[in-house]
Amino acid sequence: MSFFSEFNRLAFGALVQRSLTASTQAARASMDKTSLSLEDFAHLISPAGAELLEPLSRRSQRMTQQRFGKVIRLFAPLYLSNECINSCQYCGFSRDNLILRVTLTPEEVRHEARALLKQGFRNILLVSGEHPKFVSTDYMARCVALLHEEAPSISLEVGPMEADQYRPIVRAGADGLVVYQETYDRAIYADMHTAGPKRNFEWRMETPERAYAAGFRRIGIGALYGLGDWRLEAISLAAHAAYLLRNCWKAQLTISLPRLRPCAGQFQPLTHLSDRELVQLVCAFRLMFPDVGLVLSTRESPKLRNGLVPLGITLMSAGSHTEPGGYTGAGKDKLHHTERGRIVELDASEWATADKRPAGATSQFQIADERPPHEVADVIRQLGYEPVWKDWDAALTA
Ligand code: SF4
Numbered sequence: 001m002s003f004f005s006e007f008n009r010l011a012f013g014a015l016v017q018r019s020l021t022a023s024t025q026a027a028r029a030s031m032d033k034t035s036l037s038l039e040d041f042a043h044l045i046s047p048a049g050a051e052l053l054e055p056l057s058r059r060s061q062r063m064t065q066q067r068f069g070k071v072i073r074l075f076a077p078l079y080l081s082n083e084c085i086n087s088c089q090y091c092g093f094s095r096d097n098l099i100l101r102v103t104l105t106p107e108e109v110r111h112e113a114r115a116l117l118k119q120g121f122r123n124i125l126l127v128s129g130e131h132p133k134f135v136s137t138d139y140m141a142r143c144v145a146l147l148h149e150e151a152p153s154i155s156l157e158v159g160p161m162e163a164d165q166y167r168p169i170v171r172a173g174a175d176g177l178v179v180y181q182e183t184y185d186r187a188i189y190a191d192m193h194t195a196g197p198k199r200n201f202e203w204r205m206e207t208p209e210r211a212y213a214a215g216f217r218r219i220g221i222g223a224l225y226g227l228g229d230w231r232l233e234a235i236s237l238a239a240h241a242a243y244l245l246r247n248c249w250k251a252q253l254t255i256s257l258p259r260l261r262p263c264a265g266q267f268q269p270l271t272h273l274s275d276r277e278l279v280q281l282v283c284a285f286r287l288m289f290p291d292v293g294l295v296l297s298t299r300e301s302p303k304l305r306n307g308l309v310p311l312g313i314t315l316m317s318a319g320s321h322t323e324p325g326g327y328t329g330a331g332k333d334k335l336h337h338t339e340r341g342r343i344v345e346l347d348a349s350e351w352a353t354a355d356k357r358p359a360g361a362t363s364q365f366q367i368a369d370e371r372p373p374h375e376v377a378d379v380i381r382q383l384g385y386e387p388v389w390k391d392w393d394a395a396l397t398a
Contacts, residue, residue, distance in 0.1 A: 005242040006203045007184075007236070014269055015042045022046035026046045028223040031056060036288045039262030041238045044284035045231055045277075053280055060283035060312040063290050069292045073293075073315045074373065075123035076116045077157070079324040080104055080143060080230030081339055082131030082361055085184060086159075086196030088182070090227065092263035092322075094366045095196065099264050099362035100335045100346070103134040104278050108330035109143045113151055115327040119319065119373050121392030123153040125178065127322075127364075128196065130159025137165045141172040148173030152390055159197070160207040176218030177211040179204070180256065185228035189269070192227060205240075212248040219244060219251045220295065225278075226260030226269030234281055238288055245289070252294035254315060255285055263365040275304055279311065286312035298367040305369055305376075309383050318376035323363040332360055 018040035027049040030040035043049060050057065079336065082101035084093040092099065104112065109126075114123060126143060128135045135158065144154055155176030156169065161319060166177070184190050186201055193199045208219045221240055223233035237255065244253055260269045273281070278300075285294055295304055296313045298320040325331040335346040335358050350358060369376070377387035 002206050002209060003240055003247075004202050005097065007205065007239065007378055009042055010038075010183075010239055012232055012236055012239075015039065016063070016156075016229065016231050018042045019231050019235070022048045023052055024048045031059065038235060038239055038242070039286060041288045042231070042235055044287060045234055045280060045338075050276065050280055053276070055284070056280065056283045056287070057311050060286040061310050062148065063286055064312045064314065067290050068314050070314065071388050071390045072309060072315070072380050072385050073123065073126055073314060074121065074318050074377065075153075075155075076121045076317055076373070077114050077127045077320050078116060079322060079326065079364070080109055080126055080140075080158075081130040081131065081135045081322055082129050082335040082364065083131035083134040084196075085131050085341070086129075086198040087105030087194045088198060089192045090224065090260055090263070090267045090269075091266070092265060092362055094265055095211070097264045097362075098337055100350075100358055100360070101338050102324050102331040102334050102336070102361045103330045105326050106142045108148050108325070110146050110150075110189040111330050111389065112325065112327045113147050115148060119372070120134040120377070120389045121245040122151060123155075124151050125155045125157055125176075125317075126174075127157070128247045130196070130340075132159075135159075137161065137168065141168045142173040144169055145176045154389055155220070157220075160204055162208070163214040165189075166211055166216065170215040175216065176220065177208070178220035178222075178254075178256070179207045179211070180222040180224055180258070181205060181237070181240070182224045183227040184223060184233055184240075186230045208244055209248065212251055214243075217251050218254065219248060220254040220256060222258060222295070224258050224260060225273040226271060229271060230277065230281070230312045236287040239287070241289055241292060241321045251395070252293065253289075254295050255289070257281060257285075258299050261365040261368065264362055276389065278304070279305055279308065282308060282312045293315070298369040299365070301368045302371055302379075306379055309380060316337070316376065318369075318371070320367055321363070322365055322367060323361040325361055329360065332335070332358070335361060
């Protein structure tokens, strides 16, 4: 049975209600368990659980140190393309936005990757909008093969594919796939995704299973906070993670906790997850899934990221750019608009800067932590943790 079938049978509304009405006693009892159910998870993220944030944080910290040591793994996103055929209301790359677009050539991607390798990164996440005309399976496999010669760990965050389409990319050297459901609330999902293949909720939900079948050995999932009710998203995500741990057990699983950031299109979040609730969520996920990696990106402020280092996070991005060419300026001479899949040249007024070139491609969203990677690594050390740039090598599984 796929997760989609399980998802359809679970009573998420009742679990949210249980969370909203849980007593402090129930939250404390769930916190003290060694093996947690979805009901326990609902108690931990409850308003009553918020009152136990201190002991919850201490337990999460202890558990994380026992399972992962005092280590934070660092990675960087590398954007291949900001072309997209989907219309996602909350994303700067949405096809409805008149933005500066570009797709890097594999050589340009290697140039970008080398800039990241120079900064110390060995763990690179290739990110792209979904547009088969510009970002084909062959293109992705070529990029991965080229980078795999120099970067030991390559993951992808790209449009969902069939398992057979993933296989050549895995053979080329990619080991991880990241796909967020965005929102597990079906009605909001339909409102947010108004055109393009991403409208298919079920197809997206089953992507981690297809990725596992194709041979990816790291799988990342997440929900985007700011769309649906955050407790519903978190409980659904916990159910999804529990399913994957049972059924895709050879893979390492990670959970990301992204909150919406400003982007082209000026989308305003529909719901709010506060900093304190985010901390509660990190701790609850840690207690529920002691061995799962928890990811925090540069969407969050330096202060909050520093504070979360000891509390349960195991993976962080640093120094990120969310546009293609962001690390080296690659692709700047090819910027254009795209209308109905056709490239439209920029007019003279858009070549705005002193060298008569636009500043660069449009980013997917604004980041909140602009510190360079070495500065993030220094802070991690000052907090008593070790920043790790590489912890995986394909040779380990050969
Ligand atoms: S969220 Fe992904 S699929 Fe949607 S518009 Fe942005 S890049 Fe495209």
